[in-house]
Amino acid sequence: MTLLGRLKEDSGYTYRQLEQRAARRGDVLARSTIADMLRRDSLPRADTLIAFVRACAPAQDARTWLAARNRLAAATTPTFDTGSANAAAPVPRQLPAPPALFIGRADELRLLDAAVGQPDPLSRTVLISAVGGAGGIGKTSLVLQWAHMHADQFPDGQLYADLRGFGPEPTPLPVAVTLRGFLQALGVPPASVPHPVDAQSALFRSLVARRRMLVLLDNVRDTDHVIPLLPGTPTCTVLITSRHRLRGLTVTHGARTLTLDRLSETEARELLATRLGPARALQHRSALDALVRHCGGLPLALAIVAARAATHPDHPLDGLVRELRDTTVRLDALTTGELRADLRAVFSWSWRALTPQAGKVVDLLGLVPVVDISLPAVASLAGTSTPRAQELLRELEDTALVRQHAPGRFRMHDLVHLYSAQRGRNQQGGEDREAVRRLVDFYLHTACAADRLLDPRRHPLILGEPAPGCTPAVLTDASVAMSWFDAEQERVLESQRLAMQRLWFPQVWQLARTLVTFHARRRQAVEQLAVWRMGLAAAEQGASISARAMAHRYLGQAHSQNGEQEEGLRHLRLAVDRAHEAGDAAELARCHYALGVAADHAGDLRQALLHSREALAEFQDLADTVEIARALNAVGWECAQLERYEEAQDSCTRALTLFRQHGHPDGEADTLHSLGLIAHGTGQQHSALAYYRQALAVYHEVGNTRGEADCLNSLGGLHESLGQYREAHDSWQRLVVLLRVQGRAAEALQVVQRLDLLPL
16 A cells, blocks of 8 residues: 555645646545545455556556456465355345335336346446435335335345444444345355455355345445445446445446335325224324325334324324424434334434535534425525535435435425424524525515516615625526526515514515515516515514505505405505605605506596596606506596596506507517506407506516406407417416416316306
């Protein structure tokens, strides 16, 4: 090893630089592997030696080093008659018993069949399949079930070892111990087992050569832990389980990977019902459903619940349900008093395998009420760069603590998140408070930028600087902004609740303000009602009078859109009072506009027209062009419904010109819809069709599904009046889909009833 150490010193590279240089050449050379190779006396593996030489000194011929290494290996490996040993050795049958109860996993078993299958004597590589997943997900049960189902495919025996990569023991089982056990199982006398690990590994490969054997390596820590245990013959099959994603094994040995997820609800219910017995499961059906729900499809959790229930077979299950319902004690309930049947202990073994930086990230994830989060959000939570956050998340993903269920989005199992949350509560401090503030600011500043892209003409929301270490996401256009809101709305709402819990009142009402355009386009009145209830409560805690007026206005609009007219009007009148008190003419004008919309929803068109005209006059005094256009369209819409078509046409034509001049697509589409209604009412049906279709195209382009739904309703009615029943059916069928997506089930049912009456 002195020569290898000298080679590293002469290269001048650090361990990290050597790892990076090897990776650029397509070699796998971990820093820990380099350190271990230079520290120990045994010979390095051939692939490690080649990668190391090529990283240190690409000009040198790695084959020379490899030849020297092989000569040393031959000189130090004791002579052993493998042929006679093969003849005399018993056929090992080391598989543990299959799981007592195995439910589901049909797809996974089929995938293992496809990945492993029958050994192919013509193949030049050993068949390796690695099964990964979180602690308690059922990896060992799956591979044991498969192994026993296919034991006849391996007439020369099955070897098994628990490598203790994750468990109560502080360190994994040494490779030498596992190899010694395998060699003795293959008939090698203890005194004949060579001492160096490389020699043991070489002898193992010699003994299993040309044998049809299964080697099951359970609970592996990492790739280095398993490579010396791999046969070198294509007649052998290797099954591996690990919480760690063995990327190196895939790169260097072509291993196929299978990652287990939670059981489906049906499988989980069947598993628990079978363990409890049919009579008890039937008697306590609702409790059974609750237990399944609280276990989150985790097989170990289900097994623990079944074991606890079995200790008191005459007791109702309601007490156990109550324990699991309470998240503060749920993990206390998921234990039988033994380490390997204690969910906290099982999860803790995964934490122990993490680097300190990755461990901190997973603890921080427990501080926030999310189990689904994006890469940029994690970067801000951790106060680090996006590339570094990606590196840390990859470590968490490799250890099955998070799963990248979509590109750039990471999810934790509910019970893993609960464990992380409890760890976070036990370790809370100033640093953790700053992390939560960074996350809230990430969503606030990104949502504010997204809202500006959706409606750049709106009066801007003035924010302070984001917390140090927070890096808001960069959004390029309105389409990207809508997609961001679609993906992140739940996270924004959670951040608002988190800010309210921390008494960060400005962020609470500001977050509500960022969602206005998105909620309007998606017609999410229920969500709008929730965010503005909280937004108003926060605004009342020291916000400006104008901000309080705005909060009352938006809350009033939400109540009105939800059919709660009296409550809506109450808040809108309070908004008018606050706007007067603040002397805020612009806010007062917006309040009158909102009162007009609310009166329209209530069916009082004359009152709606009065408020819209008052808003129009006030916006004209303020010279706010876009708001003038908005009020003009409102006046035109209400006049059209009152059959005052000439005034309606003039008002909407002026509005359309202004919206197009100032690039306001939502207003343009609303006005085209109004002009379609006017044309329909005046008998200009072809013009009405053209207006509606133009409006639909603009609504669709900007993702305004609220407008699409309203316009499809009008378009279907027009087609019906023209006797174009097929076209009416198509329009209303599309409308039903949108209404259901928007949660407007009662309205969707009404449209379905209209569809049934169409004479197709």
